[in-house]
Amino acid sequence: MDVLEYMLQIIPAIAGGFQVTLSLFFIVIILSVPGGLLLALLRLSTNRVVTTIVDAYVYVMRGTPLMLQILLIYYGLPFMIDGFELTDMTAAVLSFVLNYIAYLCEIFRSGIQSIPKGQYEGAKVLGFTYVQTMYKIILPQVIKRVLPPLANETITLLKDTSLVYVLAMNDILRITRSIVQRDFDITAFIVAGVFYLAMTFVLTKLYQYLERRMAIYED
Numbered sequence: 001m002d003v004l005e006y007m008l009q010i011i012p013a014i015a016g017g018f019q020v021t022l023s024l025f026f027i028v029i030i031l032s033v034p035g036g037l038l039l040a041l042l043r044l045s046t047n048r049v050v051t052t053i054v055d056a057y058v059y060v061m062r063g064t065p066l067m068l069q070i071l072l073i074y075y076g077l078p079f080m081i082d083g084f085e086l087t088d089m090t091a092a093v094l095s096f097v098l099n100y101i102a103y104l105c106e107i108f109r110s111g112i113q114s115i116p117k118g119q120y121e122g123a124k125v126l127g128f129t130y131v132q133t134m135y136k137i138i139l140p141q142v143i144k145r146v147l148p149p150l151a152n153e154t155i156t157l158l159k160d161t162s163l164v165y166v167l168a169m170n171d172i173l174r175i176t177r178s179i180v181q182r183d184f185d186i187t188a189f190i191v192a193g194v195f196y197l198a199m200t201f202v203l204t205k206l207y208q209y210l211e212r213r214m215a216i217y218e219d
Helices: 003-043 048-063 066-080 088-113 117-125 130-167 172-183 187-213
Strands: none
Touching: 003 048, 003 088, 003 130, 003 172, 003 187, 048 088, 066 088, 066 130, 088 130, 117 130, 130 172, 130 187, 172 187
């Protein structure tokens, strides 16, 4: 059997694993972006208790390995709470969301703090409430400024999804590894790499398009 024929044989199986990877990726993105933004607003709160709690949370989630967090949630929660069980996907989504909102919190926080204070003062003079100021004036500018680091985190998330192999989920990495072990052939690794590169290419082009559409022009 030649290499091309072998690739055509294993692509459907690897594509099935990639569907699991993409499902996890999109669910985490949908939940993490608003969660990270909310956490950033809480971290910028004037309430010291709230900011201290958020600071501690961000420190812990960014300072410990994501794989450790996955294992702690999947195996630790049922151990600590009698009768409590999580499915593989639920544990994976919960782990990734809790981790990534901490990183996105810092991205959004830095974006919000980069906006000149004069814009807040001008909005106040015009009679805008805090919510109106954030929604209509600050956040549109923040989104433009955080697109590059947000793109990096999104691509990192896509690659980090491979960590769910520790939960025995049939993601692209687990299926690829099983094919390699079965056939004693590393071609499957190459095919999986192409899948990841293709998705990374799409994400990169998407963010480049968004950056062009939302580019900040300064006189």
